[in-house]
Amino acid sequence: MKDILRSTVLIGIFTVPFLPLIVSNSLFFPFITGKNFAFRIIVEVIFAAWALLALMDTAYRPRFSWILGGFVWFVAVMFCADIFGVSPHKSLWSNYERMEGFVTLIHLFLYFVVLGASLTTEKLWKAFLNTSIAVAVLMSMYAFGQIFGWISIEQSDVRVDARLGNAAYLAIYMLFHVYLAIYVLVMTRSRNLKIMYGLLSLVFVFVLVETGTRGTAIALAGSALLTVGYIALFERENILMRKIAIGGLGAVVAVVLSLAVAKNTALVQSHPNVARLTTISLGEAQTRFTIWKLAIEGVKERPILGWGQENFNYVFNKYYKASLYGQEPWFDRVHDIVFDWLIAGGIVGFLSYVFVFLSSVYYAAVRPLYAKYKDTFSVTERGLLLGVLAGYVMHNIFVFDNLISYTLFAAVIALIHARAVTNEKPIFEGIVEDTIITNIAMPTIGVLAVAIVYFVNVPSLQAAGDLIDAFQASNPDAQYAAFDSALNRGSFGQQEIREQLTRITQSVAQDPQFASKLQQLYAKLPPAEQTKKITELRTKFLTRTDSELTRQVQETPDDVRILVFQASFYRVVGKADIAEKILDRAVLLSPQKQGTHFELGLSLMQQQKYSEAFNRFKIAYELEPKNDQARMLYATAAVYMHDMKTRDMLITPAFHEQYVTNDFIVRALYDTKQYPELIMLLNERIKLQPNDTQLRVSLAAVLREAGATKEAIAVLQKAIVDFPSFKDQGTQYIAQLEKDATPTK
Numbered sequence: 143m144k145d146i147l148r149s150t151v152l153i154g155i156f157t158v159p160f161l162p163l164i165v166s167n168s169l170f171f172p173f174i175t176g177k178n179f180a181f182r183i184i185v186e187v188i189f190a191a192w193a194l195l196a197l198m199d200t201a202y203r204p205r206f207s208w209i210l211g212g213f214v215w216f217v218a219v220m221f222c223a224d225i226f227g228v229s230p231h232k233s234l235w236s237n238y239e240r241m242e243g244f245v246t247l248i249h250l251f252l253y254f255v256v257l258g259a260s261l262t263t264e265k266l267w268k269a270f271l272n273t274s275i276a277v278a279v280l281m282s283m284y285a286f287g288q289i290f291g292w293i294s295i296e297q298s299d300v301r302v303d304a305r306l307g308n309a310a311y312l313a314i315y316m317l318f319h320v321y322l323a324i325y326v327l328v329m330t331r332s333r334n335l336k337i338m339y340g341l342l343s344l345v346f347v348f349v350l351v352e353t354g355t356r357g358t359a360i361a362l363a364g365s366a367l368l369t370v371g372y373i374a375l376f377e378r379e380n381i382l383m384r385k386i387a388i389g390g391l392g393a394v395v396a397v398v399l400s401l402a403v404a405k406n407t408a409l410v411q412s413h414p415n416v417a418r419l420t421t422i423s424l425g426e427a428q429t430r431f432t433i434w435k436l437a438i439e440g441v442k443e444r445p446i447l448g449w450g451q452e453n454f455n456y457v458f459n460k461y462y463k464a465s466l467y468g469q470e471p472w473f474d475r476v477h478d479i480v481f482d483w484l485i486a487g488g489i490v491g492f493l494s495y496v497f498v499f500l501s502s503v504y505y506a507a508v509r510p511l512y513a514k515y516k517d518t519f520s521v522t523e524r525g526l527l528l529g530v531l532a533g534y535v536m537h538n539i540f541v542f543d544n545l546i547s548y549t550l551f552a553a554v555i556a557l558i559h560a561r562a563v564t565n566e567k568p569i570f571e572g573i574v575e576d577t578i579i580t581n582i583a584m585p586t587i588g589v590l591a592v593a594i595v596y597f598v599n600v601p602s603l604q605a606a607g608d609l610i611d612a613f614q615a616s617n618p619d620a621q622y623a624a625f626d627s628a629l630n631r632g633s634f635g636q637q638e639i640r641e642q643l644t645r646i647t648q649s650v651a652q653d654p655q656f657a658s659k660l661q662q663l664y665a666k667l668p669p670a671e672q673t674k675k676i677t678e679l680r681t682k683f684l685t686r687t688d689s690e691l692t693r694q695v696q697e698t699p700d701d702v703r704i705l706v707f708q709a710s711f712y713r714v715v716g717k718a719d720i721a722e723k724i725l726d727r728a729v730l731l732s733p734q735k736q737g738t739h740f741e742l743g744l745s746l747m748q749q750q751k752y753s754e755a756f757n758r759f760k761i762a763y764e765l766e767p768k769n770d771q772a773r774m775l776y777a778t779a780a781v782y783m784h785d786m787k788t789r790d791m792l793i794t795p796a797f798h799e800q801y802v803t804n805d806f807i808v809r810a811l812y813d814t815k816q817y818p819e820l821i822m823l824l825n826e827r828i829k830l831q832p833n834d835t836q837l838r839v840s841l842a843a844v845l846r847e848a849g850a851t852k853e854a855i856a857v858l859q860k861a862i863v864d865f866p867s868f869k870d871q872g873t874q875y876i877a878q879l880e881k882d883a884t885p886t887k
Contacts, residue, residue, distance in 0.1 A: 147195040151260050154188030158253070159274040162281055162315065162546050163305050170609040170635070171238045173296070173307030178241035178545050179603050182249050183595055189252045190591035192260060197574045197583055204259045205563035208501040209555055216494040217251050220244060220451065223487040227450015229698055233486075235634035236452050238606055240474070241545065243451050245598065250552050257556035262564070264329070267557055271326050274553070275339075278319040278346060281305060285312065285349045300414045301354040310541045313355035317362055317537060318550040320346045321369075321530035328522050354415035361536035366394045369529030372507065377521040387525070429469055430477055430540060436461040437481035441488070448488035457485055459702040459732040464766035471737055472703050479538035502555040503531060505562040518561055530554055605633035609642060617663050618650060622682055629690065637704065640690045644707050647687040648714045650680060687711060702732045709741055718748035736762045736772055743775060752782040763792075773797060774804050781810040802826045808840075817848035835861055835868050839875065846879060855879055 158181065166176025196202045204210060224233035224244045236243030261267050285302040287293035295302060301309035320343050327339035350358060373387035404410050405420035440449060440457030449456060458473045476482045483492040506527040510518045519527065534551055543551075574583075608628035615621035625646070628639045650656055657676050664672045691708040698704055705728040712721040725742035732738055739762035746755035756779040763769075763776040773792050780788040793801045801807055802823055811820035824841040831837060838861040845854035855876050862872040 144195065144198055147191045147198075148260075150191040151188045151195060151256060152266075154184045154191075155257060155260060156270065156273050157184055158549060159270070159277045161549070162277060165305055165307070168610055169603070169606040170638070171241075171606075173305075174241055174545075175238055175603075175606050178246070179599050181253075181545060181549065182245070183599055185249045185253050185256070186591060186595050186598070188256050190587050192256045193587055194579065194583060196259065197579050200568050200571055200573075201262070202259050203568035203570055204255055205566040206569055207505060207559045207563050207566070209498060209505060209559045209562070210255070210258070212494065212498040212501050213251055213254060213555075216491070216498050217247060219447070219491050219494045220247055220487050223447040223491050224450045226447055228453045228456050228700070229450065231634075231697070232452045232637075233450035238602075238635040238638050240452065242543075246545065246548070247451070250548050253549065254552045254556045254559075257553060258559045258563075261556070261560055267560070268326060268329055270553075271322050274550075275319060275323055275326065275342065278316070278323075279342065281312070281315065282345050282349050285352060289352055298354075301418075302349065302352045304349075306544075306546065308544070309353040310355045310358065311544045311546060313350050313353040313358035314361075314534070314537045314541070314544075314547045315550070316346045316350040316353070317358055317365075317533050318530060318547070318554075319343075320350070320362065321365075321526050321533070325523065325526045325530075328520070328526065351419065352415050354418040355541070356419055356421075357540035358533075358537045359419045361533045361539075363394060363398055364536050365529040365533030367391065368532050369525040370394065372525040372528055373522055376511070376524070380521070383522055427540070429466065432463055432466060433458075433473060433476055434478055434481055436463070437476045437478070437485055441481070441484045444488060446488045446490055448484060448486050448491055451486045454482070454485050455703065456700060459735060462732050462735045464734045464736055464769070467736055467766050467769040467772075471735070475542045477540060477542055479535060479542070482538075482542060498555070499531065499535070502558050503528060506531070506558045509562070518564075527554065527558060601631040602633035602635060605629075605631035605635055605639065609635075609639060612642070612646070618656065618660060618683070619663060619679055621646060622679065622686075626686070629686075637694055637698070640687075640694050641704075641707055643687055643690060644711050647683045648711060650683045651715050656680065684715060700731055702728050702735065702738065705731070706738060706741055709745065713741070713745050713748060718745040721745040722749070734765055736765055736769055739765070740771065740775055743779065747779070747782065752779065755779050756783050756785070770797070770800060774800060774806065777801065778804070778806040778810045781807060781816070782814060784814065784816075799830065803830065812844070815847075817844060820844050821848065833865075835865055835871075842875065842879070846882070851879055851882070 161177045161181055164176040164180055166172045169175040169179075192202065196204075221244060224230055227233045232243065234244045236246065257270075261270055281304045284293065284304045288295045288302040288304070296307045297303060298309060302312060303309045304312050306312045306315065323339045323343040323346060327336050327343070330336055330339065347362070350362060370387040370390035374384055374391060377384040377387065401410070401416070401420050405417070410420060411417050436458055437454070439461040440454070443457075452474065454476055455472060455474045476485060480492070483495045487494065506519060507524040509515045510524055531554065534547070534554075537547075605628045608624050608631065612621050612624035612628065615624055625639065625643045629636065629643075633639070653659075657673075660676050660679065661672060664675050667675065688711070691704070691711060694704050695701075695708055705724050709721040709724040709728065712718065712724070722742065722745045725738060725745060728738045729735075729742060739758055743755045743758040743762065746752075746758060756776075759772070759776040759779040763772040766772065774797075777789050777792040780786070780792065808820065808823065811817075811823065821841065821844055824837060824844060828834070828837050828841065838857055842854040842857045845851070845857065858872045858876050858879070862869050
């Protein structure tokens with residue numbers, strides 16, 4: 143039994159490095175969910191097996207280090223922060239897009255414990271690191287396929303992301319493996335293998351550069367300087383290594399200076415990712431700085447235990463600055479490791495995290511300076527471990543973690559912990575009787591493990607698959623059934639499922655072809671029964687969406703994002719008065735978010751409350767006049783109010799073309815029967831888009847309503863001449879115009 147348990151643990155441990163290769167296209171967020179569910183299940187299984195193994199054999203029991211103690215304290219603090227945070231459920235479970243929260247944190251802790259207690263020899267650690275390096279080679283091969291154009295890149299034209307779906311995620315993955323490859327190189331005696339590991343580290347550097355991730359490039363350069371500086375300063379016995387370190391110091395400086403000097407040369411500019419790395423400036427980081435300022439306000443409000451994990455969106459919305467209008471509307475990360483943990487866990491949580499990190503640095507690079515612990519790590523190993531930890535933190539100054547970087551960090555500190563406690567006694571050395579293990583521990587742990595694997599993973603995993611089924615459904619009926627199944631799973635992704643359902647329902651509500659899409663499905667039914675079925679399905683979509691959005695608002699009443707979703711739904715289905723009330727609250731929760739003001743203004747406009755809409759769009763515009771959308775909506779409201787003075791103030795020559803091509807403006811001029819202005823605008827638009835025959839039809843319709851039927855017919859006749867394919871359609875329109883113009887007898 144012991145051998146079976148040990149094999150289970152080791153198989154699981156050696157499977158984790160392969161997780162980056164998983165992309166689950168059958169699940170929602172395929173680059174995230176598959177990896178995370180696999181990690182959670184593996185950890186749950188190996189922890190159960192390890193727990194039994196540790197009961198049987200004291201050799202597998204954990205030994206104390208301040209890394210372990212700090213990690214325990216950090217987990218405990220974050221649990222409290224999450225429970226007492228703004229949205230405990232989301233803090234504990236996260237969502238499909240991130241799959242972090244406390245559930246991931248506790249799994250990382252268990253993974254760390256199992257690694258530190260099970261990989262207790264240099265041979266095992268070397269095998270584990272070699273496994274991870276081998277997978278990094280496969281990832282690099284995939285990245286090369288993207289570089290040469292054989293494989294598509296997920297999020298960019300040129301910034302490779304391999305199997306991670308995000309260039310920044312691949313960048314930190316490669317940074318870790320640059321150091322791991324050199325670390326194994328140091329452990330290896332074979333000259334040929336040393337050459338191989340050295341070349342691999344260069345390959346990993348190259349792939350990192352091809353991600354075009356500037357924060358990670360800075361992290362690599364800064365951590366490399368720290369590594370070679372440490373070795374040059376403290377290496378006294380291996381003179382060759384010290385000389386190599388000094389040479390490395392010069393090489394890193396030379397590369398950085400060369401890039402700085404050559405950044406405007408044709409050679410650098412011809413390589414977009416290298417050129418991107420040379421365009422680092424404080425000006426381009428202004429968005430990050432603004433986000434950090436918002437985070438500071440959030441820390442001031444809840445300084446002790448913070449807001450709980452996954453709750454930065456509340457801070458972002460509350461302290462949002464209108465100057466962020468050009469960025470994505472819903473930030474859920476600060477993009478800085480310091481502020482991310484300050485927001486999630488407050489000062490106590492952040493200091494707990496720092497303690498884990500600093501204790502790792504202490505055991506890796508400080509404690510070995512004392513004679514008693516000199517043999518824990520060689521000077522070169524210390525420098526490399528210090529470098530990889532520093533590089534990880536530097537990277538996270540401008541980016542944020544993901545599962546793969548978390549697991550690599552956990553593995554590195556587990557390596558440090560395992561080496562540091564080699565000569566320590568287990569925390570618990572008592573002998574557990576075989577009968578207790580067999581009759582109590584095994585069945586208890588077995589049942590708990592099965593229950594945890596199922597309830598933590600299976601319903602949410604199935605729901606993630608249901609969502610993909612909904613997207614791929616062949617007809618609206620099947621689509622509704624898939625959403626119904628997803629929602630009934632009770633997964634942690636309920637909000638995301640509800641948001642996707644809302645998008646589909648809005649499409650159903652607005653789609654004039656909805657009935658025709660279902661006619662084939664119900665072709666065998668009598669026409670009356672067809673109509674009944676179609677009406678029932680439309681009603682099911684609308685009723686279910688209304689119900690689910692109401693539930694979500696009840697669960698997260700201060701989440702501006704879901705309030706906007708709910709209001710947008712009501713506005714689309716013709717209940718603008720309800721949308722208005724919801725958006726009044728959303729504006730109070732996020733007073734500077736122009737998008738929320740826009741939604742409120744549109745709801746008012748839909749109710750023909752043009753004066754109120756004008757004032758609302760005025761407020762939105764004055765928050766940030768640089769926002770062109772704010773300018774156009776304000777101008778639209780001015781048209782409805784017949785306030786041409788304000789309209790002319792807004793539509794300067796620089797914005798004239800945007801004004802002409804804006805559909806809201808066209809609608810406003812038509813609704814207010816300002817036909818001469820609308821005719822001029824449509825004529826200008828036709829000059830800008832001469833091949834759009836629909837514009838000719840629209841112009842003809844407006845001319846007809848303005849009483850200029852002859853001019854309308856002339857427009858259509860010219861369209862027939864310009865576009866022979868338009869002849870049949872144009873002839874029909876002309877005939878209708880002539881018929882309407884003929885007085886009835």
